[in-house]
Amino acid sequence: MATKWQLYDIIDLEFLLTTPHDDESDRHKRDRQWYIDKLDSQFAGTTHSDQEILAAFLTEKRSSTDELPGRLFQEFSRLITVITLLVALLTGSALTAAALWYDGSVPVNVFRFLGLLLLPQLIFLFFILLSLLVKRENFIERHPSVLLNLGRDVLLKLFFKLKKLTLASHGMDRERSKTITEVIKKHSKLFFYPVFNFFQLFAIGFNIAALATLLIRIAVSDIAFGWQSTLNISSTFLFRLTQIIAIPWKHLFPNTLPTLDQIEGSRIILKEGISVLTNEALTSWWPFLFFTLLCYGLLPRMFILLYGATSERKCLRAFLFDQPEIKRLLQRMQTPYVSSAGEQPAAAQQGIAPSKETVSLSKPVNADAHILLPEDIQYDPETLKILISSFGFSAASTQRVEMYWENDEPILPAAAAGSNILVLVEAWMPPIVDTLRFLEQLVNHYGDALTIYIGLIGKPIKGLPFTPPSNQEIGIWQTKIESIQNKNLQIIPCTTTEDKP
Amino acid sequence: MIPQFAVIGHPNEGKSSVLSTLAEDDSVVISPLPGETRKCRTFPITIDGRPMVQLVDTPGFQNPRKILASLKKKSASGLDAFKELTQNEASDPDLADDCELLRPVLTGAAIIYVVDGSRPLRTVDKIEMEILRLTGRPRMAVLNNKEEEQQYLNGWKEELRKNFNSIRLFNAHQATYVERINLLQALKSIDQDLEPLFDSIIQSFEIDWQNRNSQVASKIIELLKQALPYTVSSSIKTEDNRKQIEQKLYEQYKKQVSKLEEQTLKAIRKLYKHNIFNIELPENSILHDDLFSEKTWQVLGLNKKQMMIAGGIGGATLGATADIVAHGLSFGLFTALGTVLGSTGALLGGKKFSQGHKLLGIPLGKEEVIVGPNKNHSFPFILLDRSLLYYNHVINWAHGRRSHQATTTEISLQNDKMQGFSTLLDKKEMRLCTEFFNVARENKTDSSSAEKEQLFFHFLTGKLQNISTGKQV
Ligand SMILES: Nc1nc2c(ncn2[C@@H]2O[C@H](COP(=O)(O)OP(=O)(O)OP(=O)(O)O)[C@@H](O)[C@H]2O)c(=O)[nH]1
Numbered sequence: 008m009a010t011k012w013q014l015y016d017i018i019d020l021e022f023l024l025t026t027p028h029d030d031e032s033d034r035h036k037r038d039r040q041w042y043i044d045k046l047d048s049q050f051a052g053t054t055h056s057d058q059e060i061l062a063a064f065l066t067e068k069r070s071s072t073d074e075l076p077g078r079l080f081q082e083f084s085r086l087i088t089v090i091t092l093l094v095a096l097l098t099g100s101a102l103t104a105a106a107l108w109y110d111g112s113v114p115v116n117v118f119r120f121l122g123l124l125l126l127p128q129l130i131f132l133f134f135i136l137l138s139l140l141v142k143r144e145n146f147i148e149r150h151p152s153v154l155l156n157l158g159r160d161v162l163l164k165l166f167f168k169l170k171k172l173t174l175a176s177h178g179m180d181r182e183r184s185k186t187i188t189e190v191i192k193k194h195s196k197l198f199f200y201p202v203f204n205f206f207q208l209f210a211i212g213f214n215i216a217a218l219a220t221l222l223i224r225i226a227v228s229d230i231a232f233g234w235q236s237t238l239n240i241s242s243t244f245l246f247r248l249t250q251i252i253a254i255p256w257k258h259l260f261p262n263t264l265p266t267l268d269q270i271e272g273s274r275i276i277l278k279e280g281i282s283v284l285t286n287e288a289l290t291s292w293w294p295f296l297f298f299t300l301l302c303y304g305l306l307p308r309m310f311i312l313l314y315g316a317t318s319e320r321k322c323l324r325a326f327l328f329d330q331p332e333i334k335r336l337l338q339r340m341q342t343p344y345v346s347s348a349g350e351q352p353a354a355a356q357q358g359i360a361p362s363k364e365t366v367s368l369s370k371p372v373n374a375d376a377h378i379l380l381p382e383d384i385q386y387d388p389e390t391l392k393i394l395i396s397s398f399g400f401s402a403a404s405t406q407r408v409e410m411y412w413e414n415d416e417p418i419l420p421a422a423a424a425g426s427n428i429l430v431l432v433e434a435w436m437p438p439i440v441d442t443l444r445f446l447e448q449l450v451n452h453y454g455d456a457l458t459i460y461i462g463l464i465g466k467p468i469k470g471l472p473f474t475p476p477s478n479q480e481i482g483i484w485q486t487k488i489e490s491i492q493n494k495n496l497q498i499i500p501c502t503t504t505e506d507k508p
Numbered sequence: 509m510i511p512q513f514a515v516i517g518h519p520n521e522g523k524s525s526v527l528s529t530l531a532e533d534d535s536v537v538i539s540p541l542p543g544e545t546r547k548c549r550t551f552p553i554t555i556d557g558r559p560m561v562q563l564v565d566t567p568g569f570q571n572p573r574k575i576l577a578s579l580k581k582k583s584a585s586g587l588d589a590f591k592e593l594t595q596n597e598a599s600d601p602d603l604a605d606d607c608e609l610l611r612p613v614l615t616g617a618a619i620i621y622v623v624d625g626s627r628p629l630r631t632v633d634k635i636e637m638e639i640l641r642l643t644g645r646p647r648m649a650v651l652n653n654k655e656e657e658q659q660y661l662n663g664w665k666e667e668l669r670k671n672f673n674s675i676r677l678f679n680a681h682q683a684t685y686v687e688r689i690n691l692l693q694a695l696k697s698i699d700q701d702l703e704p705l706f707d708s709i710i711q712s713f714e715i716d717w718q719n720r721n722s723q724v725a726s727k728i729i730e731l732l733k734q735a736l737p738y739t740v741s742s743s744i745k746t747e748d749n750r751k752q753i754e755q756k757l758y759e760q761y762k763k764q765v766s767k768l769e770e771q772t773l774k775a776i777r778k779l780y781k782h783n784i785f786n787i788e789l790p791e792n793s794i795l796h797d798d799l800f801s802e803k804t805w806q807v808l809g810l811n812k813k814q815m816m817i818a819g820g821i822g823g824a825t826l827g828a829t830a831d832i833v834a835h836g837l838s839f840g841l842f843t844a845l846g847t848v849l850g851s852t853g854a855l856l857g858g859k860k861f862s863q864g865h866k867l868l869g870i871p872l873g874k875e876e877v878i879v880g881p882n883k884n885h886s887f888p889f890i891l892l893d894r895s896l897l898y899y900n901h902v903i904n905w906a907h908g909r910r911s912h913q914a915t916t917t918e919i920s921l922q923n924d925k926m927q928g929f930s931t932l933l934d935k936k937e938m939r940l941c942t943e944f945f946n947v948a949r950e951n952k953t954d955s956s957s958a959e960k961e962q963l964f965f966h967f968l969t970g971k972l973q974n975i976s977t978g979k980q981v
């Protein structure tokens with residue numbers, strides 16, 4: 008389906024696509040959804056051309072939104088068409104009537120008739136054909152004739168004038184009418200062919216009126232045609248000329264040409280008067296004139312109009328699908344809308360960020376302690392000793408634990424009074440509920456009088472078996488231990504790195 | 509039923525970060541405090557509004573030992589045991605997180621297990637893996653290495669291999685577009701039935717990415733089309749205040765053009781869904797300097813050799829600016845301009861208008877000083893460079909990342925002090941660019957101009973695609 012794009016389509020699209028728009032991703036969602044709803048169901052799986060998509064989009068928008076500004080423009084161009092045709096008909100018939108003016112004394116001179124009605128047309132035609140012939144790429148667009156430019160400007164001016172008048176009656180807001188002005192300003196080259204076509208339309212109207220007037224005058228009155236010339240033209244020359252001019256039609260209608268005798272018989276020689284001319288000769292000219300006007304006036308214009316109209320379409324189509332806004336629209340419609348964002352709004356940040364300041368913690372000096380050693384912590388005895396002393400303790404006894412109360416409880420010794428408990432933990436493993444409950448149970452087990460020390464060990468880095476925990480890690484443990492509000496639990500970070508040779 | 513993938517793991521291993529990056533959602537709460545996520549959050553991957561799969565962020569395991577112990581006591585096996593467990597223990601507040609994280613698994617979700625491969629493997633990890641194994645659900649492991657440390661990686665892989673169908677490295681802070689796609693590819697392997705589904709998701713993601721790239725290209729083109737022909741003008745009433753007015757115009761020009769640029773960069777950021785957190789530029793990025801700073805003009809744009817070539821290509825535009833080009837780079841074009849401005853009038857290609865025009869002896873209007881359009885050859889290349897550099901930062905800024913740490917993925921351009929992409933252009937590409945710049949500068953709209961714009965657009969989308977797939981440009 009080749010859509011016949013028109014200027015007012017462009018105005019509407021321009022309006023639809025450039026009105027203050029929302030966010031690009033919203034547009035994508037909306038246009039894509041429209042495409043799926045309206046087109047996918049309509050064409051059921053078949054692929055569709057950009058033309059079809061755009062045409063469908065426009066049709067749908069026209070029916071679903073308030074009046075679009077293109078209508079105003081369309082009405083204007085209809086009005087101009089009608090006016091052009093009327094003026095053309097009027098001038099055509101008036102000029103023909105004038106050319107056929109005949110008071111019964113001197114026959115109408117065929118030269119005058121053709122000179123008045125056909126010659127100016129032929130001159131214009133010549134220039135148009137010339138410009139079409141030498142047309143290289145975009146010749147017309149680049150070198151439009153002065154007349155066409157003038158025509159365009161006049162028409163646009165007229166449009167602006169009329170627009171002001173009609174705006175109110177159309178109930179169109181400023182936004183809409185502004186679009187028209189903008190399109191005209193921005194894409195004035197688009198208006199070349201439409202104006203070109205108005206000229207052809209005028210010429211067609213003119214010729215039709217001329218032909219009709221000629222026929223009517225012939226029918227209702229008696230008009231004699233003759234010929235005369237100051238130049239020394241012989242009847243034979245004129246005869247040959249008519250034969251050449253009539254080439255396009257003489258085989259179809261051979262009787263429409265004056266014969267040599269008739270030409271001779273219709274020669275007006277003023278001093279001899281009209282009476283020498285034969286009646287038959289004087290009426291033999293009109294079919295020839297009719298066909299000359301038809302073949303050299305009307306028909307060429309019809310072909311040119313056809314050409315102009317197709318060129319206009321082509322030009323508009325090329326323009327349309329070259330517009331970035333339209334390309335983007337088509338892309339939005341034809342690319343899937345992808346989203347992967349989270350569903351519910353994100354929960355607000357809960358915990359307070361762990362403090363980054365160094366925690367100052369009092370440290371027992373060289374006290375004896377019962378060491379609880381989780382199974383993951385594997386050091387040779389020497390390293391372990393250094394590690395434990397870095398916490399300010401010395402190991403009175405050491406015991407492996409799973410850090411899971413149910414399994415550890417049976418094997419824990421009851422505390423010797425006065426002795427300390429040091430649980431070693433890797434600070435870089437976050438304290439989970441499992442661990443916290445284990446620590447609480449420990450406090451329960453050993454009673455309120457005893458402080459349980461939690462020795463935080465930093466990550467083994469670069470061959471060092473242990474390092475001091477980072478402030479962040481200490482902060483995290485601090486926060487978590489505070490959250491269970493047990494004053495018998497006390498964290499101490501390991502401070503020195505082990506410096507084994 | 510929409511296929512679900514639950515991202516599960518120990519607290520603080522980066523589950524939320526992985527999801528934030530994978531889903532390009534910077535609204536995800538990420539915090540150094542373990543136990544931040546307490547409720548499951550669903551991330552539906554939708555195409556044209558239809559949900560295709562759902563990714564679920566879950567809390568971390570708080571009681572792995574307890575869970576495993578009670579599972580072992582259950583008579584039922586597989587998911588039934590889990591169902592029994594979560595029903596019985598629903599009232600235990602300690603187990604709230606564990607029950608919550610198992611919830612999607614019980615309704616059929618596959619499992620993405622996230623661990624930090626830069627720390628040593630611990631017993632709890634093995635316990636968690638055992639729990640996940642007992643679910644019998646399809647599962648894969650993602651190693652999200654929070655630090656550079658490599659020595660534990662093999663230990664992790666060995667252990668993971670026993671329990672997971674596939675293992676992938678995915679760094680929540682550094683993952684690029686390509687790595688995101690690769691992770692999605694890998695999800696196929698945990699459940700073969702989902703292969704066609706993932707193929708179509710990946711295809712849509714790729715189209716979407718290209719789409720965004722071409723939007724970036726359009727935005728950059730738009731910027732050039734606005735900034736290159738940009739002018740500011742003012743009329744001069746008396747000769748006395750000429751200098752002041754010129755200086756003012758020059759400042760105004762810089763401000764307006766910078767603003768145009770800023771809007772473009774902001775739009776680019778938005779396209780890549782960085783909505784909440786501003787991305788942080790690397791400390792040494794030239795983007796910290798503003799568009800018209802001396803340093804920008806020294807390190808971005810064309811190098812000297814290219815400048816000569818550009819002069820040749822530019823032809824007509826060279827004339828007036830030849831001397832600026834010659835001095836511009838070494839002295840910093842715009843400071844030079846700033847001082848010269850007063851004596852020579854508007855130098856940025858500016859013209860004096862209606863000077864001396866008189867009608868019947870009366871001077872016609874006032875003298876008009878115009879600053880712009882900027883005809884310097886480097887200018888468009890600098891705008892281009894800055895946009896591309898910014899693009900490079902934006903797309904390499906993972907959504908799970910909240911602050912700047914040096915990463916290795918960004919393409920760094922550090923050859924002989926020039927930092928921009930322009931220095932890498934060959935003659936043909938420079939011609940293509942220059943031709944479009946000329947079109948943009950003169951606001952041309954004919955069909956051959958449109959063609960040049962089209963060529964530049966393709967060139968630009970190609971470049972963006974290369975940057976986003978990590979290829980050298
Ligand atoms: N350097 C680095 N840090 C990371 C990475 N991934 C996560 N982190 C950090 O690790 C911390 C925890 O990240 P989250 O994503 O909140 O971890 P989570 O697994 O969701 O934690 P919970 O919700 O508490 O269970 C944050 O401070 C992140 O910035 C990474 O790839 N590299």
Ligand SMILES: [Mg+2]
Pocket residue numbers: 523524525537544545566
């Ligand atoms: Mg989380």
